[in-house]
Structures are given as structure tokens and as C-alpha cells.
Amino acid sequence: MKGQAHSTGSGQAGEISIRNAGIAFLASDRVVEAVRDISVEFGPGSFTTLLGPSGCGKSSLLGAIAGFVSLTQGVILVDQRPVHRPDGSRGVVFQHHNLFPWKTVRGNVEFGLKMRGIRKTERQRPVDEILDRVKLSTFQHSYPGHLSGGMQQRVNLARVLVNRPTVMMLDEPFAALDAQTRLQMQEMLLELWNGLKMTIVFVTHDVDEAVLLSDRVLVMSRRPGRIRADFEVPLARPRAADQLTSTEFNRLKKYCLELLREESLAEEGMTEGEPAAIQEPEFTNRLG
Amino acid sequence: MANALVSSSPTLPSLGNHVRPAGVRKKRSFAPVVIRCASLLACIAFWHVASTNRWNVIVNFENVPSPGAVCQAAVQLISSPKFQSHLLSSIARVFSGFGCAAVLAIAIGLGVGRSKLWSDLLMPPLELLRPIPAVAWIPLAVLMFPNPEESMVYITFVGAFYPILLNTIHGVSSVDSNLIFASLTLGANRLRVFSDVIVPAALPAIVTGLSIGMGNSWFSLVTAEMVAGQFGIGYYTWESYTLQKYPNIVLGMIAIGLLGMLSSLLIQRVAWFFMPWVKLGANR
Ligand SMILES: Nc1ncnc2c1ncn2[C@@H]1O[C@H](COP(=O)(O)OP(=O)(O)OP(=O)(O)O)[C@@H](O)[C@H]1O
Ligand SMILES: [Mg+2]
Numbered sequence: 001m002k003g004q005a006h007s008t009g010s011g012q013a014g015e016i017s018i019r020n021a022g023i024a025f026l027a028s029d030r031v032v033e034a035v036r037d038i039s040v041e042f043g044p045g046s047f048t049t050l051l052g053p054s055g056c057g058k059s060s061l062l063g064a065i066a067g068f069v070s071l072t073q074g075v076i077l078v079d080q081r082p083v084h085r086p087d088g089s090r091g092v093v094f095q096h097h098n099l100f101p102w103k104t105v106r107g108n109v110e111f112g113l114k115m116r117g118i119r120k121t122e123r124q125r126p127v128d129e130i131l132d133r134v135k136l137s138t139f140q141h142s143y144p145g146h147l148s149g150g151m152q153q154r155v156n157l158a159r160v161l162v163n164r165p166t167v168m169m170l171d172e173p174f175a176a177l178d179a180q181t182r183l184q185m186q187e188m189l190l191e192l193w194n195g196l197k198m199t200i201v202f203v204t205h206d207v208d209e210a211v212l213l214s215d216r217v218l219v220m221s222r223r224p225g226r227i228r229a230d231f232e233v234p235l236a237r238p239r240a241a242d243q244l245t246s247t248e249f250n251r252l253k254k255y256c257l258e259l260l261r262e263e264s265l266a267e268e269g270m271t272e273g274e275p276a277a278i279q280e281p282e283f284t285n286r287l288g
Numbered sequence: 289m290a291n292a293l294v295s296s297s298p299t300l301p302s303l304g305n306h307v308r309p310a311g312v313r314k315k316r317s318f319a320p321v322v323i324r325c326a327s328l329l330a331c332i333a334f335w336h337v338a339s340t341n342r343w344n345v346i347v348n349f350e351n352v353p354s355p356g357a358v359c360q361a362a363v364q365l366i367s368s369p370k371f372q373s374h375l376l377s378s379i380a381r382v383f384s385g386f387g388c389a390a391v392l393a394i395a396i397g398l399g400v401g402r403s404k405l406w407s408d409l410l411m412p413p414l415e416l417l418r419p420i421p422a423v424a425w426i427p428l429a430v431l432m433f434p435n436p437e438e439s440m441v442y443i444t445f446v447g448a449f450y451p452i453l454l455n456t457i458h459g460v461s462s463v464d465s466n467l468i469f470a471s472l473t474l475g476a477n478r479l480r481v482f483s484d485v486i487v488p489a490a491l492p493a494i495v496t497g498l499s500i501g502m503g504n505s506w507f508s509l510v511t512a513e514m515v516a517g518q519f520g521i522g523y524y525t526w527e528s529y530t531l532q533k534y535p536n537i538v539l540g541m542i543a544i545g546l547l548g549m550l551s552s553l554l555i556q557r558v559a560w561f562f563m564p565w566v567k568l569g570a571n572r
Contacts, residue, residue: 068469088475098466102488102565111484112474143565163474 014166014199015079016042016065022073022224023060034060036224037073044166047193047200049210051256052220052228053263058203059095061225062169065201066092078167088112091160095171095203097152099144105155106131106140112163126162133192134158150181154188161192167199175205183241186213190239207256211249212239219256222263229259353535358542361535371524375543378509378521381437382551385444386505393449393501394494397456402486414453422447422508426515440512440520447508448501455500459493460486492566495559499552506548521547 023035034057042048050058063069065076067086076083078090091112099108109131113123131137134154144152153173160168170189174182190213193200204210210217211233219229233252235243243249332355337343339354353361365371396414399406422443429439463486471485513522525540560566 063469066469066473068472086469086472088473090473092470092473094466094470096466098464098470100467100471100485100488102491102563111471111476115471115475115477115480115484145565159474 012044013079014042014044016167016199016201017077017080018061018065018074019077020074021061021064021071021076023057023064023069024072025060033224035064036226038225038227039074040218040227040230042199042201044199045197046216047202047214048216048218049202049204049214050218050220051204051207051210051260052225053222053260054205056220056223056263057225058220059171062092062171062201062203065167066090066169088116088163089165090167090169091163091165093153093156093160093168093170093173095173095175097144097149097156097176099152099155099159101144104141104143105136105147108144108155109140109158109162111159116163130158130162133161133195134188148181149177150185153177153185157189157192161196164196165198167201169201169203171203172205173202174209182209189213194238207253207260208244210256211235211252212241212244217252217256219259222266228263229255231255351534353538357535358538361533362539365536365539374519374521374524375547377519378513379547381441381520382444382502382505382509382547385441385509386448386502388441389445389448389501389505390452390498393452393497394456397453397494397497398460398487398490400453401457401460401490402482418450422504423511426512429512430516436516436518440509440517443512444505444509448505451500451504452494452497455493455497456490459490459497462493463489491563495555495563498559499555502551502555503548506544506551510544 018038018040021035021038022033024031024033026032038061050061052058060069064071065078065083067083067090083090100111103111106127110123110127113126128137131140134157136151136154136158139147139151144155147155156173173189174185177185186209200214202210202213212235214233216230216232218227220226221228231252235246235248335352336355338349339352341349343349396406396410400410401407425443425446426439429442430436433439433442467485467489468481471481476484509520510522510525513520514526517523521540521543525537525544528534528536528540
């Protein structure tokens with residue numbers, strides 16, 4: 001890692017500790033409770049995926065870790081310090097493309113360094129380096145409006161990574177891409193993570209994606225979101241697309257799908273009360 | 289595939305143009321131009337016939353100058369310093385009134401669009417005056433300013449002010465909050481969020497306001513000059529009526545139309561220069 005990193009350099013930075021976190025929004029006349037009593041820890045350099053039904057508060061939880069959504073209960077500590085407001089050490093790649101349309105690819109990627117007051121001559125090298133990593137050097141003078149969806153999300157990754165964040169959150173970053181591009185992006189993300197070793201919290205609806213990418217999967221309940229299941233993914237790294245067909249992979253996938261299906265059925269009022277027990281595979285839910 | 293075969297044939301290079309669908313497209317794109325020109329010519333021909341025959345059915349063409357007479361007057365006037373000074377004084381008025389309006393309305397709009405306090409402080413009186421059209425200000429403006437020159441600049445100012453203000457407020461208050469969150473997580477502070485995200489994001493809306501404001505200020509100025517002016521293109525047009533120089537009325541009208549169009553075009557071109565991403569098409 002290069003010198004201007006936010007990390008302490010010990011490799012221990014990026015530890016997230018969420019304690020009894022609750023998030024509620026005031027929606028016109030009533031209170032919408034998005035997330036209730038979540039307690040979970042993410043180790044430095046870990047890759048965790050959040051799965052859960054739509055509206056269960058995944059984006060809200062990411063926003064709270066980033067610092068632009070405030071908690072109504074509990075506390076979030078990153079490297080032992082409570083999160084109050086957003087800063088460049090915790091980057092977010094959003095669900096929707098939200099590059100600055102008035103800036104070129106290079107201008108977008110440069111933004112974080114500029115905000116930190118790094119001079120133009122000193123911005124050049126890190127920007128070149130990250131553009132090269134996401135294979136966008138030849139498009140650096142294009143505007144985002146001219147790029148394909150996959151390229152836009154690569155700019156998004158580069159824009160966050162140039163800050164060398166200790167924590168990177170991704171909110172359904174590849175949901176709008178076609179299958180081929182998504183696979184390439186997933187590979188690129190794993191490669192980048194391997195090189196930079198930041199803590200990743202990844203939100204997706206796609207169970208394949210969750211299992212293929214992460215060390216650990218958290219399945220959330222319907223709103224108000226709580227953690228329904230928490231398990232490790234024991235697949236060997238480096239991961240490759242051929243693991244998508246292994247029996248281990250399929251067992252994990254089936255387990256996730258059942259949990260999700262049950263949550264969505266409950267939402268439609270088709271089951272009542274406590275969800276029926278789903279038979280867990282032997283790798284065990286860490287919630288016991 | 290077929291195209292490639294035809295155009296790669298060495299003996300029949302020109303055949304391709306007739307065979308290809310592109311040939312059909314070319315033919316189609318010519319037709320509208322011809323029709324449009326014909327339509328324009330027909331209107332001018334009607335004007336010519338109606339005015340030379342002094343038609344008087346509902347609309348009275350007896351005193352309407354013919355296109356030929358207008359052209360003659362134009363040739364004489366183009367080189368006349370008097371006409372040019374009328375034009376120049378109108379242009380100067382519009383640009384000073386419009387310029388003041390742009391600076392003030394953008395500044396106020398940026399503040400009001402982002403801050404409740406600014407909005408509560410400034411908007412009530414501005415909202416109260418908004419329904420009054422600029423030209424309704426003419427009599428009071430004449431009384432309020434020491435000389436007619438300033439009152440006329442004031443009228444153009446009022447004409448341009450509200451469209452610029454309202455569009456700026458709209459642009460600033462509808463900035464996508466995800467862009468703001470993104471900039472915060474990239475390390476921007478509040479000031480940089482404003483200068484590096486909110487202002488550029490609002491720029492297209494501001495330009496829309498500027499171009500509507502430019503049209504409005506020409507409209508207001510011409511009216512003011514006709515009512516209260518001693519020179520200027522609006523005054524010139526009205527004076528031509530009182531002096532019975534009828535071809536010059538039409539010339540004045542054409543000049544007013546051209547000036548309005550050119551100044552809007554100028555704004556658009558300048559905007560495109562500063563906002564190359566807008567012309568490239570929407571990002572979303
Ligand atoms: N700013 C807000 N104001 C009011 N309600 C909000 C706000 N943000 C989110 N909510 C509500 O909180 C709940 C959780 O929203 P959130 O976006 O976190 O869910 P999500 O899990 O990310 O959903 P999805 O999978 O559809 O992206 C939803 O019911 C949503 O309507
Ligand atoms: Mg979401």
C-alpha cells in the first residue's frame with residue numbers, strides 16, 4: 001500500500017463493530033423502523049455480504065456505517081471510534097450510477113484526492129495507477145454519459161479506491177449489469193480486494209453473487225431488519241466461476257434461498273408468527 | 289452484409305448508392321428542406337401579393353409595405369449610423385439589465401435553494417412582486433429613476449430576474465441526494481459539496497433560466513422603449529410608425545426578432561462550451 005493511505009499500515013485497520021444499532025425514519029405521519037437491534041462485528045480486511053428481502057434496511061445500514069444515515073439507537077465503531085459523519089476512509093459504491101456527469105472519468109476518480117487537498121501534480125500518479133487497475137486508462141477523458149454500465153461501475157470503484165479506504169461498502173453495485181459483465185466485475189472486485197485488503201461490506205439480492213464473493217454471509221429478516229442468519233463461506237480462494245457448480249456452493253445457495261423465500265412469504269402474510277425451522281447445513285449459523 | 293458486397297464490387301461502385309437503404313434515407317432527408325423552403329416562399333409571395341394589391345379583407349394591407357420596399361429600406365439603413373446606434377443602445381440596455389439580473393438571481397437562488405433561513409428571509413417579498421409583469425413596472429420605473437435610461441435597464445432587469453431565480457432554485461433544490469452522499473463519502477466538506485457538486489449539478493437548470501430570462505428581457509425592453517424611450521430599436525420601430533415610414537416598421541420588427549434569437553443562441557453556445565457533458569446526452 002502506498003503512503004497516503006487512511007489505514008494505519010498495520011493491516012489491522014477497517015474493523016467495524018455495530019452494537020445494538022437501530023434505524024428509524026420519519027415518513028410523513030408515521031415512523032418507519034428500517035433496522036432493529038443489530039449487533040455484528042466485521043474483522044479488518046474481511047469480505048461480508050448482506051442478503052435480505054427488499055426494504056429490510058440493507059442500504060440504511062450501509063449508510064449508517066458510512067455516516068450519512070444516523071442511528072436512532074446503538075453505536076457503530078470503526079477502528080474503535082464512533083462514526084458521526086462520512087469521510088474518505090469509508091467509501092461507498094452505490095446501487096444507482098451516481099458519478100458526477102460534469103466530470104470526465106479522470107475528474108471523477110480524482111475527486112477524493114482533490115477534496116483532501118492533494119496537489120494536482122501529486123494526484124497524477126495514484127490516479128493513473130488506479131485507472132490502470134480498473135482498465136480505464138484509455139477512457140479517462142470521456143464523460144460518464146458516454147460509458148457502458150460496466151465501465152461506469154468501474155469508474156465508481158476507482159473513484160472510491162483512489163482514497164485507499166479502510167472500509168468499502170457496495171450497495172448492489174452490479175445489479176444492473178448483464179451476466180457476462182457482472183462476472184467480469186466480480187472478478188475485478190476480488191482482484192482489487194486481494195491487492196488492497198480493505199474491509200468490504202457488500203449488499204446484493206443475488207445469492208450466487210453473495211456466496212461466490214464473500215467470506216461470510218449475513219441474511220437479514222424482513223423489515224424491521226434483524227440478522228436472521230450469519231455463516232461463513234468455506235469455499236477455497238481464489239474463487240472462480242467453476243465453483244458455482246460445486247455441491248458445497250449449491251448447499252449454501254439452497255440454504256440462503258430458503259431463508260429468503262420464507263422472509264418474503266411472511267411479508268405477504270402467508271405464514272404467521274415465528275418462522276418454521278429451516279434445516280441448517282452442518283457449517284452452522286453463527287447465531288446458533 | 290449486402291452493403292459490403294455491393295460497395296466492394298470494383299466495377300459498379302456507384303450502384304451501391306441506389307441499392308442501399310442509405311440511398312432511400314438520403315432522398316427522404318432532402319424532401320423536407322424543399323417543402324420548408326417552398327412554404328417560406330409562399331408566405332413571402334402572399335405578403336407581396338396582398339400588399340401590392342392593397343387587399344382589405346378583415347386585415348387591412350393598404351399600408352403594409354411590400355417585401356421589395358422593406359428590402360430597399362434595409363439596404364439604405366444597414367449602413368446608416370443612426371440605425372446602428374439605435375441597435376447598439378438596445379443591446380447595451382439588455383446586456384446591463386440582464387447581466388445584473390443574472391448575477392443577483394443566481395446568487396440569491398443558490399442561497400435560497402439550499403438554506404431555509406435564506407428562503408424565509410428573501411422569498412416572501414420576492415414572491416409578492418413576482419406576479420407583476422415587467423412591463424407593468426414601466427410608469428413606476430420612470431418615476432423611480434432619475435433618467436429614462438436607468439428605468440429601461442431596470443425593466444429589462446425585472447424581465448430577466450424571475451426566470452433565472454426560479455430555475456436556479458429549482459436546479460439547486462433538486463440535486464440528486466446520492467451525488468451529495470457520494471461526495472461526502474469521498475471526503476468533501478460542506479463548502480466543497482456546495483461548490484463542487486451542487487453548483488455544477490444545478491448548472492443546466494441555471495442555463496435554462498438564463499435563456500428564458502434573455503427572451504423576457506428583450507420583450508420587456510422593446511415595450512419599455514416604445515412607451516418611454518428616446519432611442520433604441522423599440523423606439524425606432526414606434527417612431528417609424530409616427531413618421532409614416534412604414535417599411536422601417538417591418539425592419540425594426542425583424543431586427544428585434546433577430547437580436548432576441550441571436551442572444552439566446554449566444555447563451556446556448558456559451559453554455560455548451562462550459563458544459564460539454566450536457567450535449568453528450570443524459571447520464572441516466
Ligand atoms: N430517507 C428515508 N426516509 C424515509 N424512509 C426511508 C428512508 N430511507 C429508507 N426508508 C425506508 O426504510 C426501509 C429500508 O430501506 P432501505 O433502502 O434501507 O432497504 P433495502 O434493504 O436497501 O431495500 P432494497 O433491497 O430495495 O434496496 C424502507 O421501508 C424504506 O422505505
Ligand atoms: Mg437498497
